[in-house]
Amino acid sequence: MRAHVLIVLLGIACLTFAQDPIAVTIDLRDQRNDRLAVELIVPPFDADEVTFALPRIVPGIYGAMDHGRLLGSIAAYDPNGEPVPLRRLDVNRWSIPEARALYRITYSVDDGWEEFDIRFTQGNYRSSEGTVKPDVVVLNHNTAIGYFEGYEQLPYTVELKKPALLYAATSLPRKKESPESITFQATSYRHLVDNPMLIAPADTAHIHLQDINVLVACHSTTGRPIAQAVAEHIRPLLADQRDYLAGTLPVKDYTFLIYHNPSDVEGSSMGDGLEHSASTLILLCMPLDPEAIARSVYGIASHEFFHTILPLSVHSEEIERYDFNAPRMSRHLWLYEGMTEYFAIHMPVRQGRQTMEEFLAVVSEKVRMMHKYPDGVAMTALSQDAMVQQDQYYNFYLKGTLICLGLDILLRERSKGAYGVQALVQDLQRIHGPGKPFKDEELFSTIEGLTGPDVGSFLRRHLDEPSAIPLDEWLGKAGIAFDDKGSLRIIPAATKQQVRVRSWWLGR
Numbered sequence: 001m002r003a004h005v006l007i008v009l010l011g012i013a014c015l016t017f018a019q020d021p022i023a024v025t026i027d028l029r030d031q032r033n034d035r036l037a038v039e040l041i042v043p044p045f046d047a048d049e050v051t052f053a054l055p056r057i058v059p060g061i062y063g064a065m066d067h068g069r070l071l072g073s074i075a076a077y078d079p080n081g082e083p084v085p086l087r088r089l090d091v092n093r094w095s096i097p098e099a100r101a102l103y104r105i106t107y108s109v110d111d112g113w114e115e116f117d118i119r120f121t122q123g124n125y126r127s128s129e130g131t132v133k134p135d136v137v138v139l140n141h142n143t144a145i146g147y148f149e150g151y152e153q154l155p156y157t158v159e160l161k162k163p164a165l166l167y168a169a170t171s172l173p174r175k176k177e178s179p180e181s182i183t184f185q186a187t188s189y190r191h192l193v194d195n196p197m198l199i200a201p202a203d204t205a206h207i208h209l210q211d212i213n214v215l216v217a218c219h220s221t222t223g224r225p226i227a228q229a230v231a232e233h234i235r236p237l238l239a240d241q242r243d244y245l246a247g248t249l250p251v252k253d254y255t256f257l258i259y260h261n262p263s264d265v266e267g268s269s270m271g272d273g274l275e276h277s278a279s280t281l282i283l284l285c286m287p288l289d290p291e292a293i294a295r296s297v298y299g300i301a302s303h304e305f306f307h308t309i310l311p312l313s314v315h316s317e318e319i320e321r322y323d324f325n326a327p328r329m330s331r332h333l334w335l336y337e338g339m340t341e342y343f344a345i346h347m348p349v350r351q352g353r354q355t356m357e358e359f360l361a362v363v364s365e366k367v368r369m370m371h372k373y374p375d376g377v378a379m380t381a382l383s384q385d386a387m388v389q390q391d392q393y394y395n396f397y398l399k400g401t402l403i404c405l406g407l408d409i410l411l412r413e414r415s416k417g418a419y420g421v422q423a424l425v426q427d428l429q430r431i432h433g434p435g436k437p438f439k440d441e442e443l444f445s446t447i448e449g450l451t452g453p454d455v456g457s458f459l460r461r462h463l464d465e466p467s468a469i470p471l472d473e474w475l476g477k478a479g480i481a482f483d484d485k486g487s488l489r490i491i492p493a494a495t496k497q498q499v500r501v502r503s504w505w506l507g508r
Contacts (some may be wrong), residue, residue: 001205002050005412006396007268016390017193017286019155019263020043020044020154020155021043021155021156021157021185022040022041022042022043022155022156022157023040023041023155023156023157023159023375024038024039024040024041024145024156024157024158025038025039025041025143025158025159025161026038026039026145026158026159026160026161027161027163028132028137028161028162028166028199029158029161030162031132031133031134033108034110034114034132035072035101035108035110035111035132036108036109036132036144037106037107037108037392038106038107038108038109038144038145039105039106040104040105040106040145040146041103041104042098042102042103042104042105042148043154045099045100045102045148045151046100047099047100047446048098048099048100049095049096049098049099050094050095050096050098050099050102050148050149051089051094051095051096051148051149051150051325052076052086052093052094052105052146052147052148052149052280053068053092053093053094053097053146053147053148053149053325054067054068054070054071054092054142054146054147055067055092055142055147055193055324055325056068056092056324056325056326056432057324057325057327057387058128058140058142058193058324059193059319059322060128060196060274060275060276060307061125061128061274062329062387062390062393063124063125063387063390063442064183064387065124065125065128065129066091066092066094067092067129067142067143068090068093068111068157069091069092070109070110070111070112070129070143071107071108071109071146072107072108072109072110073106073107073108074094074105074107075105075106075107076096076102076104076105076199077102077104077105077106077369078101078102078137078258079103084096084098084101084102084103085097085098089234092325092421092456093149093325097473100504101148102134102480105146109143109144110132110142111130111131111132112126112129112140112143113126113129113130113131113222114131115131115261116131116259116261116270116272116283116284116285117261117263117264118263118265118268118269118270119265125272125274126272126283127140127272127273127274127281127283127424128140128142128143128274129143130143130190130196134163135166135200135201136166136198136199136201136219136221136259137166137197137198137199137200137284138196138197138198138257138259138281139196139197139198139199140193140196140281141158141192141195141196141197142193142324147189147324148369149325152188152189152190152324153188153189154188154189154350155185155186155187155188156185156186156188156189156192157175157183157184157185157186158172158181158183158184158185158192158196159167159181159182159183160181160182160184160199161180161181162180162181162182162199163180164179164180165201166199166200166201167199167200167201167202167204167217168182168197168198168199169198169199169200169204169215169217169255169257169403170184170195170196170197170255170257170279170469171188171195171197171253171254171255171276171277171278171279172184172185172191172192172197173185173186173194189324190322190330193324194276194277194278195276195278195279196257196258196274196279196281198218198219198257198258198259198281200217200219201219203218203219203220203226203227203267204217204218204226204227204229205219205227205228205230205231205232206484207231207234207235207238207314209238209239209242209505210242210247210248211242211248211249211252211320212238212242212251212252212253212254213252213253213254214231214238214253214254214255214256215253215254215255215256216230216234216255216256216258217255217256217257217258218230218232218258218259218260219258219259219260219299220260220261220262220288221260221262222260222262222288222291223262224256224288224290225278226260226278226290226293226294227258229290229291229331230256230258230290230293230294230297231295232294233291233294233295233297233298234256234294234297234301237298237301237305238305240306240347240348240351240353241306241400242345243303244343244347244349244350244351244422245309245422245426246422246426248426248453250308250309250429250433251277251308251314253278253441254278254279254308255278255279255280256279256280256282256301256412257279257280257281257282258282258284258293258297259282259283260284260285260286260288260293261285262285262286262287262288263277263285263286263287266268268285268286269284269285269286269287269292269296270284270285270286271283271284271285271296271299272287272301273300273301273304274304274400275302275304275305275307275308275312276312277308277312277313278308280299280300280301280304280305280307282297282300282304283499284297285294289458299379302344302347303306303340303341303344303502306340306343306344307336309339309340309425309429310330310336310339310340311330311335311336312334312424313429313433314335314425314428314429314432314433314438315336315432315437315438316330316331316332316437316438316439316440316443317437317439317440318330318440319437320435320437321437322499329383329384329385329386329387329442330383330384331380331381331383331384331398331440331441331443332380332383332388332398332404332440332443333379333382333383334380334383334396334404334463335443336380337396337397337400338379338396338397338399338400338401338403338404339400339401339404339421339425341396341397341400341401341404342383342401342404342405342408342421343421343422345359345362345363345366345401346359346405346408348440349506349507349508350506350507351507352507352508354433356490356506356508359491359506360480360488360490361487363402363488363490364486364487366397366398366401366402367471367486368486369398370395372401373392373394373395373398373399374392375466375467375468376463376466377392377466378464378466379388379396379399379400379403379462379463380463380464380465381394381466382395382396387395387421387483401468402469402471403462404421405471405474406458406462406469406470406471406474407421407455407458407459408420408505409474409475409478409501410454410455410458411423411424411451411455412501412504412505413477413501413504414452414454416500416504417500417503417505419451420504420505424447424450424451427450428446428447428450431446436499437471444456444459444460444463444464447459475488476491476498476506477496477498477501478501478502478506479491479494479498479499480502490502
């Protein structure tokens with residue numbers, strides 16, 4: 001009962017101060033010792049003690065990052081400039097025992113990586129952190145701006161002081177702007193973290209579709225502009241994704257933030273991307289070839305943009321109420337990553353951009369790579385244990401994707417092509433769109449109610465139980481078989497029913 005009382009009191013506190021933002025100032029012109037100085041002006045706290053923190057982990061990342069490790073020389077003050085005591089609890093959190101006196105916090109932060117290189121000389125999950133240089137800043141707010149535990153719903157304003165020649169690209173709403181200062185506003189800490197920035201000399205291009213405006217903002221450390229080439233290459237992709245999703249997209253404005261550094265290892269390249277509700281941050285290390293860069297962005301963007309639906313629109317309570325210090329993992333990474341990846345590989349063949357043979361080659365490669373992972377763990381159990389079993393995480397893009405493929409074939413076969421996973425996700429979006437998260441343990445029952453008991457049995461059998469998946473059976477329904485080398489091939493003498501299922505599934 002005591003815990004419930006505390007939760008209620010925290011909720012009341014958050015509501016009380018919901019109109020008073022935390023005002024953050026970051027001066028990019030001051031980069032002494034390769035660090036940024038940060039100042040927070042906070043609203044009055046009606047509590048004896050509060051905990052100030054930087055995230056241990058953020059959404060989309062399944063390993064602890066401990067962003068507090070980047071923070072140094074922290075101090076707190078009252079309105080008269082007198083010090084307020086701080087006590088460090090762990091690498092990410094500080095207790096402030098005299099919270100009613102708190103007015104201002106100052107500290108410096110280091111960057112998470114110096115350069116996005118091929119050798120991983122510094123930093124993992126680098127798309128969740130950033131770099132600080134005089135001519136370019138990649139800013140993930142979770143590495144520079146902290147929050148108060150229990151007060152994550154407080155709004156923020158962020159004043160960014162910068163050289164006049166640098167442009168700040170982000171989907172975070174602007175409040176006011178001048179050449180050397182921009183003030184942004186976020187409705188909550190989660191909203192703030194969900195909107196990274198690329199601050200660099202302007203290299204941008206715009207893509208305008210019927211119901212979405214897309215900004216492509218780039219920086220190449222070579223100084224060469226690449227945004228126009230990237231935008232021209234991914235425009236057809238975005239048009240295809242819009243059509244694939246029945247002409248509806250969950251966002252009206254979207255930003256691609258792309259940072260490029262040339263690889264110094266001949267023939268090598270590396271890419272890293274992290275999705276957000278209205279943007280994607282993409283890091284590339286590869287030779288300076290605008291067309292090759294554009295193709296790499298296309299490959300990453302085809303997956304990351306679909307994340308605007310899963311999990312950024314449709315997700316469980318664990319994601320809706322994300323705990324930046326000790327998050328509870330959802331059971332449904334098969335949906336968030338597996339279905340997203342399935343959309344990315346299914347869309348080209350469904351939209352006529354790819355032959356069936358090309359599509360089957362992609363599927364065959366996923367089958368080959370899946371066999372490197374053991375079948376002795378259920379996908380839902382692995383999802384909840386993703387932070388611990390990181391060596392198994394990539395299997396969501398393999399086995400998770402192939403289970404979604406089998407589900408799509410099942411749905412299309414039973415509906416004679418009228419209903420597949422695209423329609424299923426659209427139904428989930430209608431029921432569990434923004435602000436309406438599902439309960440983790442109820443998702444299978446919800447899907448069963450939308451489809452039927454056989455689909456519910458399919459989900460429980462192949463996701464809740466550890467086992468190999470019957471790909472031969474699923475693909476055989478569409479007249480596709482494995483050859484002696486493990487590659488997929490279309491059966492020449494397929495039955496009429498097999499041809500019909502294949503047409504319902506692949507659109508041909």
